Amino acid sequence: MTATAEGPPETDTVHDTQTVSRGVVGGRWIGHWEPEDPGFWARTGRAIANRNLWASIFVEHIGFSVWTLWAVFVLFMGPEYGVDAAGKFFLGATATLVGAILRVPYTFAVARFGGRNWTIVSALLLLIPTVAAAFLVQPGTSYATFVVLAALAGFGGGNFASSMTNINAFFPEGRKGAALGLNAGGGNLGVALIQLIALLIIATAGAGHPKLLLAVYIPLIVISAVVAAIWMDNISSVTGDKGAFFLALKERHTGIMSVLYIGTFGSFIGYAFAFGLVLQTQFGRTPLQATAVTFIGPLIGSFIRPLGGMLADRLGGARVSSVNFLLMAVSALICIGATALNSLGLFTTGFILLFVFSGIGNGSTYKMIPAIFRRQALERVAAGADESAALQHARRISGGAIGLISAVGALGGLLINLAFRSSFAATKTGTPAFWAFLAFYLLCAAITFAVYQRRAAGVRI
Structure with a gap:
């Protein structure tokens, strides 16, 4: 049944989708959505959810x-730009910080405007940092201007929170791990692809043409907004749920999971910003040599993220995450040993393993x-509450928690870039930073085991 109307949708008694037009931005709204109902999911839910997912x-x-x-732009910035290694790490930290902060309002935006509507707007907002960079990225531009441009690139970081909150509402509990893993992993691939395109540009046109990147991405931004407009939907039951974020804020599990997500996603995005600069600064790699390697880690980490979600669906997220944090600690130890041996090959292996396990951990956490x-x-x-109301409350609060946790987790990328900046300033190597990372991963493993695995009873986490 399909209808067009203003105001809240009528109750749908036949478990079909009902589309209405309403809200500040307008657009397609699904009035009834019950993915936990097997009949609804098989009849209409699966096809709609998958279309929105892709x-x-x-x-x-x-x-x-x-x-x-800006993780890529800094590789193009030679001596003529007048920016040293510490300044380049700070540009990456700036973009990371702004992207993390924006994840909170972006989560609210899904409830305020609808998932489809906000996806269109958030895509078009990406034109601001890219068009500005097209005019201003050149030798002679002040460092303060570069900092502002890096901050504007943070618009892209906010997209993750709104996208994950939106997709979380489309899928039933048993399929959330795979769906969220695919959504995040496909998004994470953007980190690897832009580095791969940068490699092609440097290899063919040289390191003096960073704006060629923008000639690729500005058209893609416009296309992405059109794709959202044509193929995505809004879910009315998610609209106007402003209290979910504040409910999540009061939950202690939101804080605990934020710490764990700093360890996984914070590592992924932080290393994505820092990998090329570390290779250039510590091992003297040229821009071409650095970009020839840096895309590999984010590429593998992105592709493997859905595996983390799938393993969590099958084995339990806590079990997968606790083991994964231990493997991340081992990977950091490899990087420390490689630095002592001055082995570029071993160091690259350890760094790529950090991407692999951060990717798996992203999906499982x-x-x-x-x-x-x-x-x-x-x-x-079990204590006597109404089942339907209790599960609806759980969906509300998990949606709010996802936005908050993704915002705090992204701050890990800021911490990693600042740690590398301090480490290289003090010792000319990344060793002190890697020791700090190793200790944190061990802490995360202990927290995961103690809070979610050792005490697991009833429903597996």
């Missing part, structure tokens, strides 16, 4: 590319979020 992946992919634009709140809901049901 469109979301493309738009988020472009957002990640724009967010990490994200899967834990809805599972934690679902277990809380079922515990309330």
